[in-house]
Amino acid sequence: MKTVLKEIKKKPIEYLILLIIFFIGTSLYFIFRFEAAVQRIIIYSIITLYFFWSLYYHQKRGDLHLSIVIEYLIFAIFALVLLTTTVF
Amino acid sequence: MKRLWLMFLPHEKNNHRAGILKPGFLILFIAIYLLNQSILKTLTTLKPGVLGYSSEITAKKVFDFTNTERNKIGLPSYHYNSVLSESAAQKAQDMFKNDYWAHNSPTGKTPWDFFNNVEYKYSVAGENLAKDFYDTDSMMKAWMNSPTHKANIVNTKYQEIGVAVVNGVLGGVNTTLVVQHFGTPLNGIIKDTTPEEIAFNNSAAVESKVLAVNSQHFINPVNISKFIGIGMFLLIIVVLFMDSYITLKNNTHRLTGSSASHIGFLVIILLFMIFSQQGHIF
Numbered sequence: 001m002k003t004v005l006k007e008i009k010k011k012p013i014e015y016l017i018l019l020i021i022f023f024i025g026t027s028l029y030f031i032f033r034f035e036a037a038v039q040r041i042i043i044y045s046i047i048t049l050y051f052f053w054s055l056y057y058h059q060k061r062g063d064l065h066l067s068i069v070i071e072y073l074i075f076a077i078f079a080l081v082l083l084t085t086t087v088f
Numbered sequence: 089m090k091r092l093w094l095m096f097l098p099h100e101k102n103n104h105r106a107g108i109l110k111p112g113f114l115i116l117f118i119a120i121y122l123l124n125q126s127i128l129k130t131l132t133t134l135k136p137g138v139l140g141y142s143s144e145i146t147a148k149k150v151f152d153f154t155n156t157e158r159n160k161i162g163l164p165s166y167h168y169n170s171v172l173s174e175s176a177a178q179k180a181q182d183m184f185k186n187d188y189w190a191h192n193s194p195t196g197k198t199p200w201d202f203f204n205n206v207e208y209k210y211s212v213a214g215e216n217l218a219k220d221f222y223d224t225d226s227m228m229k230a231w232m233n234s235p236t237h238k239a240n241i242v243n244t245k246y247q248e249i250g251v252a253v254v255n256g257v258l259g260g261v262n263t264t265l266v267v268q269h270f271g272t273p274l275n276g277i278i279k280d281t282t283p284e285e286i287a288f289n290n291s292a293a294v295e296s297k298v299l300a301v302n303s304q305h306f307i308n309p310v311n312i313s314k315f316i317g318i319g320m321f322l323l324i325i326v327v328l329f330m331d332s333y334i335t336l337k338n339n340t341h342r343l344t345g346s347s348a349s350h351i352g353f354l355v356i357i358l359l360f361m362i363f364s365q366q367g368h369i370f
Binding site for chain 1: 111114115117118121122125229230233234310313314317320321332336343344345346347348349350352353354356357359360361363364365368
């Protein structure tokens with residue numbers, strides 16, 4: 001846990017943006033938990049925003065590299081595959 | 089043994105990144121998961137009825153819960169109409185027979201055709217559908233949270249309701265279909281019946297069949313997928329923690345994504361999977 005917090009302290013604004021994305025997305029997901037179509041849109045939005053946040057974050061850090069983009073893309077695809085087969 | 093540790097911990101030999109977190113291995117995880125989905129899909133085709141969703145829903149509960157929702161906002165209860173229950177049961181059986189999940193069948197039948205089949209002459213009519221729910225309460229919540237389905241349940245023009253709860257195999261998976269048929273008779277004559285009696289007498293055979301079938305245990309395909317997915321994500325989260333701890337402790341500089349953001353993202357996705365609701369309405 002300390003290592004995670006240490007990482008966050010280096011770029012607090014960027015992580016705050018990510019936290020806001022997660023908080024709003026999660027809240028909307030549970031508000032619309034009985035509407036599958038809306039949930040689908042929320043999930044796609046969270047995953048997309050997470051990917052674009054990663055580009056922004058690493059651009060700011062000065063280490064935006066193809067290998068890092070691929071890493072985040074794979075995590076995004078993994079989440080998408082799992083959610084579309086279990087939630088919907 | 090050492091090679092195994094390289095999968096979970098960063099080391100000079102694995103370029104200071106746990107093997108599991110590398111793109112190749114993550115893609116392998118996705119492939120394994122998709123293979124699981126293919127196997128489940130093949131099972132539904134080769135051995136239909138092995139996979140399924142068990143349910144404790146009964147027609148009487150659906151009828152009672154529907155009227156509870158109406159009474160909450162001061163509306164009178166629906167009258168139970170066994171003819172409408174018959175049309176609802178025929179609709180459910182048609183969905184199983186022609187393997188579809190919709191108000192209109194692929195053969196062109198509309199919900200109103202089922203009303204006509206039982207010779208229910210109506211001035212207004214409506215239909216609600218549900219499947220894969222385990223309990224009546226969750227199903228009612230799903231309907232009440234959907235504006236169009238709620239409109240049928242709390243409609244001031246409808247006076248009668250029929251309910252069918254039918255088990256069968258849809259898309260190779262055992263499930264319980266729930267059909268509500270609403271209507272107001274064209275001649276304005278409401279049958280003077282006692283809901284409890286009608287539910288017991290007319291659906292006793294169906295309810296006992298429902299109870300017998302519900303006692304069978306099916307392999308829930310969504311639970312299998314969830315179990316595998318949650319297991320994979322938990323493993324990745326734990327490895328991310330260990331990976332970032334060792335890297336920061338050794339003050340190793342490397343070109344990788346943010347472990348903190350990956351952990352946060354995966355935890356959110358995990359929560360969505362764990363708390364996702366079973367069941368669909370139409």
